[in-house]
Amino acid sequence: MFTRKPVAVQDVMTDPLLADYRELAQICGLSACWSHSDSFSTGRRAAGSFAMYREEKRGPRPEEDRLTNIATHIAGIAIERQRQHEIYEERDARISLAAESAELAFWVLYPEGKMPG
Numbered sequence: 001m002f003t004r005k006p007v008a009v010q011d012v013m014t015d016p017l018l019a020d021y022r023e024l025a026q027i028c029g030l031s032a033c034w035s036h037s038d039s040f041s042t043g044r045r046a047a048g049s050f051a052m053y054r055e056e057k058r059g060p061r062p063e064e065d066r067l068t069n070i071a072t073h074i075a076g077i078a079i080e081r082q083r084q085h086e087i088y089e090e091r092d093a094r095i096s097l098a099a100e101s102a103e104l105a106f107w108v109l110y111p112e113g114k115m116p117g
Contacts, residue, residue: 006069008034008059031057034065036072050075 009015010032012025018033025031035051050072052064060068098104 004037006034006036006065008032008065010059011057025053028053029055031055032059034060034068036069048075048079 007017009018012018012031012033013022018025025033030053032054033051035049037049050068052060052068
């Protein structure tokens with residue numbers, strides 16, 4: 001996740017990248033791992049990653065790599081949508097608090113009758 005690049009570890013027991021996780025991998029019977037970080041982390045810390053683990057020592061096959069990339073992209077869309085939803089909710093709460101504090105009433109009109117979110 002820190003590099004924001006796909007990672008493929010064919011042997012968890014020998015790869016220095018996962019040295020801190022060898023004992024856990026051994027307990028779980030995992031030998032290989034590959035992952036992708038979300039694609040919506042531009043300019044920010046990555047929000048998450050999607051990883052696949054295997055019992056056998058090997059890298060991802062092309063189809064597995066493609067599916068991991070697709071799953072990561074879909075998860076990134078969901079994370080970004082949730083972030084935007086939270087921003088809108090916070091904005092609406094602030095507007096409501098300001099209106100209540102000033103004892104004002106207001107209406108919000110959306111083009112074509114569409115509500116945000």
